[in-house]
Amino acid sequence: MKIGILGAGQMGSAMIRGWLNADLVTPQQLFVKGGHSGSAEKLQQALHFQLVTELTELKTVDVLVIATLPKLVVPLLQELKKVPAFSAPIASVAAGVSLHAMQTIMGERYPLASALPNTPVAINEGVTAIAFPETISLEAKKTLQQTFEALGKVIIAPEEQIAAINTVAGCGPAFVDLMMEALSDAAVKHGIPRAQSYEIISQMLIGSGRLQQVTNQHPAELKEAVTTPGGLTIKGVTALEEYGFRNALIKAIDAIL
Numbered sequence: 001m002k003i004g005i006l007g008a009g010q011m012g013s014a015m016i017r018g019w020l021n022a023d024l025v026t027p028q029q030l031f032v033k034g035g036h037s038g039s040a041e042k043l044q045q046a047l048h049f050q051l052v053t054e055l056t057e058l059k060t061v062d063v064l065v066i067a068t069l070p071k072l073v074v075p076l077l078q079e080l081k082k083v084p085a086f087s088a089p090i091a092s093v094a095a096g097v098s099l100h101a102m103q104t105i106m107g108e109r110y111p112l113a114s115a116l117p118n119t120p121v122a123i124n125e126g127v128t129a130i131a132f133p134e135t136i137s138l139e140a141k142k143t144l145q146q147t148f149e150a151l152g153k154v155i156i157a158p159e160e161q162i163a164a165i166n167t168v169a170g171c172g173p174a175f176v177d178l179m180m181e182a183l184s185d186a187a188v189k190h191g192i193p194r195a196q197s198y199e200i201i202s203q204m205l206i207g208s209g210r211l212q213q214v215t216n217q218h219p220a221e222l223k224e225a226v227t228t229p230g231g232l233t234i235k236g237v238t239a240l241e242e243y244g245f246r247n248a249l250i251k252a253i254d255a256i257l
């Protein structure tokens with residue numbers, strides 16, 4: 001398989017690292033085109049992928065991912081359309097660029113996807129929401145799906161839902177980071193060294209997420225398992241409710257969408 005990618009910024013570089021970690025492609029099978037700041041060149045020195053400067057050099061890729069800022073997607077598709085014999089499935093990871101906008105340039109039958117990954121794709125623990133047009137062939141769909149499955153979990157959803165999925169999956173890490181910082185402050189306040197507090201907290205989060213994934217239990221059941229009647233945890237839960245913890249998270253998502 002050969003992957004082409006336009007853009008090696010925050011999201012582009014995260015996907016590049018994920019594909020290489022997963023051995024989905026070798027550096028020789030990964031073709032990267034950056035912009036003008038030299039970020040792709042810098043990353044190339046560390047990861048040794050094929051650096052390309054012209055879109056025509058992407059002619060042989062099996063799949064192309066566009067990871068530039070949203071405003072560049074349409075102009076880049078217009079340029080790609082002019083590349084003779086270019087026919088690889090294209091996924092845009094740009095937020096807010098619709099399948100319709102892409103189809104307007106590439107044509108209704110061109111194999112396209114709108115995919116929204118989150119940054120944990122860099123360590124193959126990402127969540128990518130993907131919307132496909134109805135016209136896409138099974139083969140193209142499979143290729144695009146496999147490209148993102150190498151980076152973590154893939155959720156195929158109707159286009160109108162992918163922004164909400166990506167808000168939870170893509171902005172959620174920042175909320176969790178705030179929570180980690182606050183829990184660490186609390187731990188330090190009670191005498192735990194800072195570095196150790198982060199070891200404890202990040203493993204607690206990994207364990208809690210994995211326990212839910214593995215058991216498929218409702219979070220309320222998992223919470224009940226650690227809240228002994230009259231015990232200490234329920235006192236903490238009550239304090240969180242008093243300070244509007246759940247409502248704060250719902251409002252955070254509302255503020256974005």
Ligand SMILES: NC(=O)c1ccc[n+]([C@@H]2O[C@H](COP(=O)([O-])OP(=O)(O)OC[C@H]3O[C@@H](n4cnc5c(N)ncnc54)[C@H](OP(=O)(O)O)[C@@H]3O)[C@@H](O)[C@H]2O)c1
Nearest residue numbers: 007008009010011033034035036037038068069070094095
């Ligand atoms: N960051 C996230 O968590 C996240 C999540 C989901 C979706 N996305 C989407 O991912 C896209 C990229 O976001 P980002 O955070 O990675 O932005 P970013 O760090 O600014 O990266 C954008 C990259 O595009 C490159 N670029 C500019 N012009 C180009 C061209 N003509 N050909 C090829 N590459 C070009 C830039 O290269 P130079 O710096 O060299 O100009 C830059 O490295 C956005 O559309 C965003 O909506 C991001």
